[in-house]
Amino acid sequence: MNIRRIPVFLALILLATGIPAFAEFYTDWLWFNEVGYEQVYLRSLTARGTVMVVVATLVFALLAVNLVIAMRALRPRPFLIATPQGPQTITMDPASIRPFALGATGLVAVLIGLYAGGHWETWLYFLNGTPFGKADPILGRDIGFYVFTLPFLELVHGLLYFTCFLMIAVAFVAYLFGGEVGLEPAGRIYVSRRATRHLGLLAAAMLLTFAFSAWLQIPQLLTKASGVVAGASYADVYARMPALWVLVAAALVSAALALWQAMTHGRLWPIAAAAILYFVVSLGGSAYAAVIQRFVVAPNEQVQETPFIIHNIQATRTAFGLDSVAEKPLSGEAHLTRADLEKNATTIDNVPLWNDRPLLDTFGQIQEIRTYYDFAAVDNDRYTINGQYRQIMLSARELNSQSLPRRTWINEHLTFTHGYGLTLGPVNEVTQEGLPVLFIKDLPPVSTADLEVTQPAIYYGEMPNDHVFVKTKTEEFDYPRGDDNVFAVYKGDGGVPLSNVFRRLMFAIRFRSTDTFFSPNLTTESRVMLHRRIGERVKRIAPFLKYDPDPYLAISEGKLVWMQDVYTTSTRFPYSTSAGGVNYIRNSVKVTIDAYNGTTTFHVVDPEDPITKTVGKI
Structure with a gap:
């Protein structure tokens, strides 16, 4: 490829990816504004963008400074390469590769920032966390620390650890190629003073992240799911926790040794001692916990673990809202009398005879009316009907666009836009034919009880239907009546208005549909309804629930x-x-x-x- 065409090629790639991304963003904004939750959308975008920018900037600053310092060790070096004219020697100047190295560093920083931005909820929960008013039984910390603060600290630790790892790797490779780290003829490791200072500082930073990790593992023991019960066990509290505190101290001492090594430019033994100290304490702590478990807990496990089992039971009851359940003893000697039945007549009169699964099949057989209607589920409810409190079962008659006889763009998006009505009946009545008694049935809906549906059209439901356009020049199919069809025009305010050409263009790009932009049936009064499936709709608005x-x-x-x-x-x-x-x-x-x-x-x-x-x- 001609090098002059590279900017044009990159610009085309940017347009091909940037325009659809902008269309997605803009139409999402219009939708959130239409449903009244634009502040939620802005809050999530602001938090995501802020976290991404802050993390990417900090990571880039650390990586870039580390890279510039490490690249000072590089010198112009000749390389022998094969060419059609024979072997040729070229000299690689570090100054020429520095811009590319910084560019790669920026890309890595952006990727890390994007990862951090994807955890924007963790950041917001940390900033806005509310105390539970209850403390854990071991460390005495409020439950809010575990729910809101600990996940954020774990995220910070992961970012710090990965950044330190990258800095050490880049610096070591640079010093290795620069000849400032290597093996002497006698077989000893040679490290220059500059490399010793730099790598010592990085080692100290890494050991500080190890100390942070060990400190985080202490409260994490209370939330672990493994072991005899959930939470910290006897060995965790009396062996692992003390060992982790020792490990924190060992990591801090090791970091101090590495820092001393960096400042004094002496031999490498402080760094080696730091690494050995940390790993010996880490392995020793694990071994100590295993010994306590084997020789103290296992011989008398029930007694040793009883306090922690009690903590588990109490915490589980509290966490699931079962701590306020009233206990009543039942002797089992009560006798059912006629007076008991008369006293609980409402309950007895509503004992269900129908199960929702066979009833769903029955509704489909007798009330779907057309093949493109579907009953997704049967629900239970209670209403006062004709003066009596009744338990009923009902199901919405939704449109299933997958079952349309002709699946054209006009049919799927302009004509067949909604379901119609519902089927509703009592749970405890059966006709002479063995079918359910129906209080509301047929199309248009007919009610035999004082329960009326004044707006039976169903644009939003449980079926996974695609977007539709309403208030168009095409009449919407409302419901069938015999061999004829009844049509209607949407009179509500649902959907995003297509009030100008730009909006139509953005939705056309989002839907990848030229019909959306060029169709003569759409006007400035038309509206587009999207995210019509209930489960998808609510998750788009509040994904954190x-x-x-x-x-x-x-x-x-x-x-x-x-x-x-x-x-x-x-x-x-x-x-x-x-x-x-x-x-x-x-x-x-x-x-x-x-x-x-x-x-x-x-x-x-x-x-x-x-x-x-x-x-x-x-």
């Missing part, structure tokens, strides 16, 4: 509203046993999604939860 995998449908003031349980969780609660991948959980938030407009609202139901408070600060 955990969501129940089964949202459920409810009727509220004639509207269809999806509800989903939201959980704040952690894996860092000391001494708590994990279940389902977490060892702390609170159902502290509920989220509702309007099936017609897509309005998404998070409702805090447990404002005292420390993680919920922290998220609120963020």
Whole structure:
């Protein structure tokens, strides 16, 4: 390739990657603004960008200074290379490769910054962490330290360790090629004073990261999942923790020896002594813990581990909100009487006869009406119907775009845009044919109870449907009526307005669809609905929360509203046993999604939860 074309080639690559990235960013911003959570989006972008820039800048400064100092050892050296004209000697000047080396350093720093920026939630949790008001039973630290602070410190340690490793590797290679590190004829290692000073300082820095690592391992023992129980055991508390404190001291002493070596320019024995001291103490601590486990704990394990088992039980009950459960003794001698049945008539009258799985199949057979409709799940709910408190089972009739008879762009994105209505019936009634009794059924929906749905169109649901355009020149299919079809025009305010050509262009690039830009059916009044699947929608808004995998449908003031349980969780609660991948959980938030407009609202139901408070600060 002609060297003059390289800038043009790089510019084309930048355009090919930069324009789609900008389109993704811009349309995401429009969507977050439409759903009312633009501050959440800005907060995440700001945090990610700040962490990335700060870390990349600091890492580049350290690596660049280290590189410049190390490259002073390099001298112009001749190299013999093969050419068509025969062997030729060229001289490599270090000054000529310095810009490329600094460029590579910058690239590495950016990659490290991107990695750190990907952990922006860890940074925000650290800055905004809320105390739990409860301390661990061993170190006496607030639980918030383990949940919010410890993950951040672990991230910082990882970045420091990797940066120190790179600095040592680069410096050693530079001094090796510069002839300032090597073997003397007598077989002894030769290290110049300049290399001794530089490598000694780097060794001291690395040993400080080792001390930091040993210090972090002490609280980490309380959150480990291995062993007899979750958390620190007898051997951990009485052997490993003291050994780790000794290791911290040994690492600090070793760092001091390495620093002394760097300052005095003497022989290499202080660095060797530092390395030997650290590794001897590390291995000795592990051996000491193994001896305590074998000869102190194992012969009388039940007695020795009892206090720590108690810590585990108490912490697990607290972490899962089971510490306030009231215990009532049951003798098993009670006799059921007619009076008991009459007293609990509401419960008896709502004993379910239907199971959700066969009922889902039955709903599909008798109420899907068309092949492109689908019932994704059956949900339970309770309503006062005709003056009686009833438990019912219901399912939304959603559109499945994968089942359309003709899957054209117009059909999938303009015409077939939404599902319609629901099927609802009591849990304890059966027709003479063995089918479920239905209070709401058919298309358009017919209700035989005082429960009415005034807006049955379902644009947002559980089905993985793609984006759609509403308020277009193409009428939307509403529902079938016999052999005919009923069409409608969307009258809500859901979706992102396509108010100008630039927005259409950005969405066309995002969707990789020329139809989005050139279609004559789209106008400045048109709107695009995206992220219509509930699970995807809420995770886009608040990815730092955990969501129940089964949202459920409810009727509220004639509207269809999806509800989903939201959980704040952690894996860092000391001494708590994990279940389902977490060892702390609170159902502290509920989220509702309007099936017609897509309005998404998070409702805090447990404002005292420390993680919920922290998220609120963020």
